[in-house]
Every structure is written in C-alpha cells, then in structure tokens.
Amino acid sequence: MRIVGIRRDGAVHVAALSPDGQQVTVIAALDDFWTDPSAHLSGAPSGETVPTSGVKLVPPVLPGARVICIGLNYLKHVAEGSYAGEGVPPYPTLFARWSQSLTVDGADVPVPSNEDGLDWEGEVVAYVGRTLVDATPEEALAGVVGYSTFNDLTSRRAQKLTSQWILGKNGDASGPLGPLVPAGEVGDLRDGLRVETRVNGEVVQSGRTDEMVYTVGDTLSLISHTLTLRPGDLLATGTPSGVGYSRTPPWLLQPGDKVEVEVERLGVLTNHVVDNSSRGARR
Secondary structure (H helix, E strand, C coil): CEEEEEEECCEEEEEEECCCCCEEEEEEEHHHHHHCHHHHCCCCCCCCEEEHHHCEEECCCCCCCCEEEEECCEHHHHHHCCCCCCCCCCCCEEEEECHHHEEECCCEEECCCCCCCEECCEEEEEEECCCECCCCHHHHHHCEEEEEEEECCECHHHHCCCCCCCHHHCCCCCEEECCEEEHHHHCCHHHCCEEEEEECCEEEEEEEHHHECCCHHHHHHHHHCCCCECCCCEEECCCCCCCCCCCCCCCCECCCCEEEEEECCCEEEEEEEECHHHCCCCC
C-alpha cells in the first residue's frame, strides 16, 4: 500500500494510491488519520475513489508535525565532508525542518537566488504512529507506522553561513517525500535496504540502511526523553556518501536536472530542479 495526501475542495485527506498511480482511494481526513494511523492502515481503504488527475497530491503530513533530521548518519558520508577527522559523536546531530518545506514526488524544486545550485541527499523518513514519552529503543521502533523515500535537498551556501543548519535545510519545496509505505511492508531498516540517488540517470549515491550509525529506534528513544513525540512526527534518517559539495570540483543540481532517489521496498522519488522564478507559486 502506498499512502499519499490529496487536497481537493480546500481540504486535505489521506488516500491510498493505486498500483498504476492513476487513482486514489480516500482513507480519512488528515487530522482523523493521524489520531490512529495504525487502525486506518489495518484494512483496505473504503472511501471514494477518484482519478489522481482530479486532485492535488500533497505530503500526508500534519501542519504542526515535527520533522527531525539526523545529520552525518553514515560513516562514509562523515568521512567525505568538512567534518572528516572529527570522529563520530556519541549522540546523533539533529536538526529540524518545517513541514512547509516538504513536497511530493514529481514536484519542481527551485534553486534559491543566492545559491550555486542544490545538493542531493537521498534517504529514508520514518513516521511516528503513536505517542512516545521516555520510550525504550524497542518501544520507539514499534511506534513507527511507516516509511517514505526522501530527498533532503540542501542549500549549501545558506547551510554553511553559521554552525546551525536550519536555513540551508528549509528552502521552498526542498524536502520531497515519496508515498508512505506501512512499516509492516518495509521491515527493519537494520536489515539493509538499498538507497540510491541518480542525477540525470547517473548514480551518485549508493548505500544501505544497515550502514546507519544511529538507528531509528535508538534515535527516537533519545528524542522522546526530552520532548514528546506524537503521531505524525517524522524522522529523516540521514544520507549515504556521494553528495555533490564534497566532490572535486563540486557538483550541484541546476535548473533542468532530474534527481531520483530509489529505496528498496519504498520506490522511486523523482523531482526536477527549476530556476528561482518559480518561487512564490507554491502551496
């Protein structure tokens, strides 16, 4: 099952996407879905079925959801960047995205006017499906309701202006999400799912999720001891090596480029990069 958000008549609903992508079947209103996502995913959707062409696809994400991201979560990625030589810290480096920065498969992503381009970061997002407070790693992992392919497209110039990464990680439409796939269909990321990023068909990143330094369960557990995680919150799990800024010379995405992230069992996420003139026409 592939779960998406749809907007029509001013309201957002969560829906199941047909295998060919041509239709969606409504599951529930967005707020209702996240009150008990496991229950909504436990059976076949029974709502109205409509053509995908008649709705606008949006992330199935609550406006108030926290999008917490792990930086430097693959050893080879640590080694390739400006943090090489510093070693792996005992706790994950966490930063935040706002839900307004998220978009969907097929969306155009603009390059901000003061950037030389955008950098790709293919990865996996985990969705929290139950309230987590002081959770053990096992409880936290059991609380994950699904996963999506994700591209943490980054404005490197903005990111490196200060020690805080938030500006460079929240460009307009810079966080494309693929459909949510229920956790039971995905399994444990520690089993090693292939993560591959391609730019105009060329493979630029290739890794496996069992290479993560900080696991989903451990990280959500850590977070839950400081702040309450609620259904609908997201955890972006970090990217493998192969990003563009660390290359010689640096390679950044330009208008006209197509970037794809493919994750085993989650599918392919495809987006096109456009120039800055398209900003302001976003949801």
